[in-house]
Amino acid sequence: MGVMLNEAQRNAVTTTEGFVRVIAGAGSGKTRALTHRFAYLVNELGVLPEHILCVTFTNKAANEMRQRIHNLIGDNDTGYINTFHGFCVAVLQEDSNAVQYPKSFLVLDNSDIDSMLRIIYEERNLTLRDKTFSDARDMIEIQKLFRKPEYYQDLIDMSLDALHDKYLEAVETDDIIFYGYLYQQKKCFGLDYNDLIKFTLYIFRQNADIRLKWQKRLEYIMIDEFQDIDGLQYELMEVLCDYHQNLFIVGDPDQTIYTWRGASVKYLLDFDKRFPNVKTIMMVENYRSTPQILSVVNSLISKNRSRVPKNLIPILSDGEPVRFCFAQNAEMEAGWIAEEIRKLKDTGVQYRDIAILYRAHYVTRPVEEALLEAKIPYHIYSGVPFFGRAEIKDALSYLRMIVLQDDLSFRRIANVPKRNLGKRRMEFLEQYAQAHECTLYQALKSTVDDEIFKGTKAQKFIRLVESHTYTYSDLPVSELLSKLIDESGYEEMLRTEGSQERLDNLAELKQSVYDYEITCGEEASAEHYLSHVAMFTNADIPDQADQVKLMTVHAAKGLEFPRVFLCGMSEGIFPSRKTRDIQGMEEERRLAFVAMTRAEKQLTMTAAEGRNFDGSPRYPSRFVLDIDRSLLEFVNPLRESLVKEARQYVTSQERYMPEDMKEVLFEAGTRVHHDLLGDGTVLEMDKDRLTYTVQFDGIATPRVLSVKAKLSKI
Numbered sequence: 001m002g003v004m005l006n007e008a009q010r011n012a013v014t015t016t017e018g019f020v021r022v023i024a025g026a027g028s029g030k031t032r033a034l035t036h037r038f039a040y041l042v043n044e045l046g047v048l049p050e051h052i053l054c055v056t057f058t059n060k061a062a063n064e065m066r067q068r069i070h071n072l073i074g075d076n077d078t079g080y081i082n083t084f085h086g087f088c089v090a091v092l093q094e095d096s097n098a099v100q101y102p103k104s105f106l107v108l109d110n111s112d113i114d115s116m117l118r119i120i121y122e123e124r125n126l127t128l129r130d131k132t133f134s135d136a137r138d139m140i141e142i143q144k145l146f147r148k149p150e151y152y153q154d155l156i157d158m159s160l161d162a163l164h165d166k167y168l169e170a171v172e173t174d175d176i177i178f179y180g181y182l183y184q185q186k187k188c189f190g191l192d193y194n195d196l197i198k199f200t201l202y203i204f205r206q207n208a209d210i211r212l213k214w215q216k217r218l219e220y221i222m223i224d225e226f227q228d229i230d231g232l233q234y235e236l237m238e239v240l241c242d243y244h245q246n247l248f249i250v251g252d253p254d255q256t257i258y259t260w261r262g263a264s265v266k267y268l269l270d271f272d273k274r275f276p277n278v279k280t281i282m283m284v285e286n287y288r289s290t291p292q293i294l295s296v297v298n299s300l301i302s303k304n305r306s307r308v309p310k311n312l313i314p315i316l317s318d319g320e321p322v323r324f325c326f327a328q329n330a331e332m333e334a335g336w337i338a339e340e341i342r343k344l345k346d347t348g349v350q351y352r353d354i355a356i357l358y359r360a361h362y363v364t365r366p367v368e369e370a371l372l373e374a375k376i377p378y379h380i381y382s383g384v385p386f387f388g389r390a391e392i393k394d395a396l397s398y399l400r401m402i403v404l405q406d407d408l409s410f411r412r413i414a415n416v417p418k419r420n421l422g423k424r425r426m427e428f429l430e431q432y433a434q435a436h437e438c439t440l441y442q443a444l445k446s447t448v449d450d451e452i453f454k455g456t457k458a459q460k461f462i463r464l465v466e467s468h469t470y471t472y473s474d475l476p477v478s479e480l481l482s483k484l485i486d487e488s489g490y491e492e493m494l495r496t497e498g499s500q501e502r503l504d505n506l507a508e509l510k511q512s513v514y515d516y517e518i519t520c521g522e523e524a525s526a527e528h529y530l531s532h533v534a535m536f537t538n539a540d541i542p543d544q545a546d547q548v549k550l551m552t553v554h555a556a557k558g559l560e561f562p563r564v565f566l567c568g569m570s571e572g573i574f575p576s577r578k579t580r581d582i583q584g585m586e587e588e589r590r591l592a593f594v595a596m597t598r599a600e601k602q603l604t605m606t607a608a609e610g611r612n613f614d615g616s617p618r619y620p621s622r623f624v625l626d627i628d629r630s631l632l633e634f635v636n637p638l639r640e641s642l643v644k645e646a647r648q649y650v651t652s653q654e655r656y657m658p659e660d661m662k663e664v665l666f667e668a669g670t671r672v673h674h675d676l677l678g679d680g681t682v683l684e685m686d687k688d689r690l691t692y693t694v695q696f697d698g699i700a701t702p703r704v705l706s707v708k709a710k711l712s713k714i
Contacts, residue, residue, distance in 0.1 A: 004032075005032070008028075013033060015248075016040070016220070018245065018277060019247050019276065020281065021279070021280045022250040022251075022280075023253070023283065025284045027597060028284060028312070030224070030283060031064075031068070033250070034065065034222060038052060047220060051220065052218070052219070052220045053080040053220070054082075055083065055224065055237075056081070057228050058558070060558075061225075065224075084197065084233045088200040089107060089196060092105065092191070095207075096199075098203045098206070098207050100156070108185070110137065114137075116181055116185070116190075120177060120181065126176065128496055128497060129496055131174075131177065132496065139174055143174070145232075148178075152198045152199060155186055156199075164183050166179045166182075194232075200236065201236060211239065212243070215243035219244050220244070221237070222248045223249045223250070225251060226267065227251040227252055227256040227265055228251075229264075231264070253306070254593050255557070257557065257591045265306055269308065282310060286312040288597070289600055290317075290600075291314035291319065292603075292631070293322060293596065293597075293600075293603045296603065296631050297596045299631055300589065300592060301589065303589060304586045306583075306586055312597075319602065320601070322604070322632055324624055324633070325606045326607050326620055326636060327636075328608070329610050330515070330610060331366050332608065333366070334367045334370035334371075335370050339374070340604065341371075342376065349562075351548045352546050352547060353561065354548045355550070355563070357564060358553070359574035359591070361501060364550060365386040366512070366515075386505070389505055391499075391502045391505055392509055395509055398485060399481055399530060401413065401441070401465055402526070403530060407433075407439055413488075414444075414461060417488070417490060419461055420455060420456035421456055421458060421461075425458075429447070432446070441465065464488055468480065473525065476524070477517060477525065563599065563602040563604075564598050565605075569620065570608065571650070574588070580658075581657050582657050582658070585654070588623075592621075620642070620646055622646070625646060665685065666682045666692065670713060671714040672713060673711065673712050673713075677694075677698075680694045680696035680699075681694065681695050683702055690708075692706075
């Protein structure tokens with residue numbers, strides 16, 4: 001063991017008793033410490049694997065850890081190496097009879113939940129205008145976690161009939177959906193992720209014998225990625241370690257990037273205040289990245305306040321400087337990345353050793369175009385290639401419908417959004433088109449007065465196409481595209497679905513058309529654009545292993561790559577323009593830290609000048625400016641005036657940011673006081689615009705105020 005582990009790792013492995021907190025920096029070998037500690041408990045202390053609980057946060061990590069531990073202890077029984085949810089499934093499979101549930105209960109995923117929602121919407125005549133499925137799932141989660149945290153007692157104690165009555169009696173949309181969902185759950189003994197922990201905790205609270213059985217069984221508890229733990233998981237952990245008092249946690253406050261899922265960095269930072277005689281071990285020797293990369297990330301993360309101060313110490317020898325390229329526009333940024341990748345390939349670097357990371361999927365459009373043009377193979381992880389995404393294909397099909405009126409486009413969008421042109425009517429058109437040797441669109445025009453199209457929006461669709469068919473060449477392509485997705489109701493459909501990412505992608509498509517017009521000048525036309533873009537939509541890159549990897553930073557967590565390009569490092573992209581408070585900005589900075597610490601040998605950051613959708617200039621990201629300038633190599637020097645402007649912009653923005661949005665958000669119905677306008681009642685809170693509508697007692701009409709207004713709760 002001495003050869004394989006450094007002093008801090010060895011300390012973590014051999015400190016077996018009591019409460020141990022390991023603050024483990026990125027790339028410091030924490031997985032190695034965890035797996036060797038498990039092996040040490042089994043091989044040296046003689047502890048049985050089934051008396052050890054080792055918790056990680058993803059199934060992938062649990063599987064990898066199981067494999068590593070199996071290799072170290074040579075035993076197929078590797079105890080409980082699970083996610084929290086996976087462990088709860090094990091408890092419930094053994095003890096679900098305590099809540100009258102069968103051992104064969106069903107664990108529900110999102111598609112199961114959506115199937116249940118479909119039934120409820122149909123039964124109670126709800127539509128997506130009442131609530132999108134995505135919003136309904138969020139609402140159910142919020143109800144279960146915060147508003148009706150005792151809901152599980154209804155699931156456990158109420159009979160199926162009583163629950164059904166509660167659902168039928170519900171009047172408010174949220175109540176209809178919520179109780180309809182509980183009824184559907186009870187019907188098939190289905191449990192979702194929130195239920196698994198809630199049910200387990202309930203059984204432990206209600207049944208001292210079962211609780212003690214599990215407490216005695218789990219002699220040693222180890223929890224990985226402790227910075228990602230949420231309140232319910234923390235409560236479960238407290239119960240489980242209460243008997244033997246052996247709890248070992250590993251985490252990095254600088255990698256907390258899931259607060260939106262309920263994680264809190266405070267559990268890790270305040271661990272020593274909650275438990276007695278905590279031993280804290282710092283693991284900061286980094287085996288992953290070069291000293292140059294580590295200097296940059298240390299400089300960046302030191303700007304955060306909610307953290308345990310620490311610097312990652314490099315073990316690897318010197319490497320290449322960290323570069324920043326600020327291009328004139330997004331196309332040139334993407335072109336530069338493609339050119340750099342080509343140069344790397346020429347020096348013998350494999351494509352598979354290169355990753356391009358970004359904050360949000362919509363940033364990939366120019367990058368994909370540049371890679372396709374340079375014939376560089378790539379693969380997008382946890383996402384569909386930009387031009388292969390449904391909303392992009394749909395929008396381009398509307399454009400093609402005006403120019404070409406082809407059958408492929410017609411089939412794709414005639415009933416998107418829904419116009420009542422379903423399967424039966426499409427079959428009718430196919431038969432007519434075949435018999436009369438015409439296109440599907442011509443078939444629709446010829447038969448639109450037929451009885452079969454009564455009660456459909458076929459006429460409206462024809463009017464949309466006809467109104468642009470003869471005049472489209474008079475409009476710039478970008479304007480034509482905007483008109484089509486607006487007048488067709490397509491954009492409204494996405495808004496109703498509540499799909500912000502898809503709307504962002506549409507905005508990026510509009511931007512790409514606009515950029516194309518500027519580049520092509522007089523040649524720019526709808527026909528030319530469609531043939532230009534066809535090479536991207538139909539590009540057939542062979543599926544081979546040697547490909548550049550593209551993924552979001554969230555998807556890259558836990559992975560590492562020899563060479564990383566971090567693109568879109570502009571204000572409004574990274575940090576995201578949706579960041580509302582100082583806590584959120586610290587999380588964005590941690591996310592940037594996670595992105596940069598994925599790189600082993602080479603880190604390159606890029607951004608582009610230009611303007612955002614809202615007209616604001618695209619400044620280099622504050623996270624680039626956070627880094628000591630002497631640690632970066634600038635591919636093209638940044639204008640001092642630009643740096644000054646960017647810093648002023650950041651300062652003015654942060655000046656008005658509250659410390660924590662939760663402290664300034666008042667729900668509708670809250671009584672508030674304003675120093676100048678007096679007392680009043682919040683009528684509405686708009687989370688997108690960050691405004692309140694307040695009816696003040698002494699003013700006849702309501703006022704819309706920014707959340708920055710100095711309001712205090714009465």
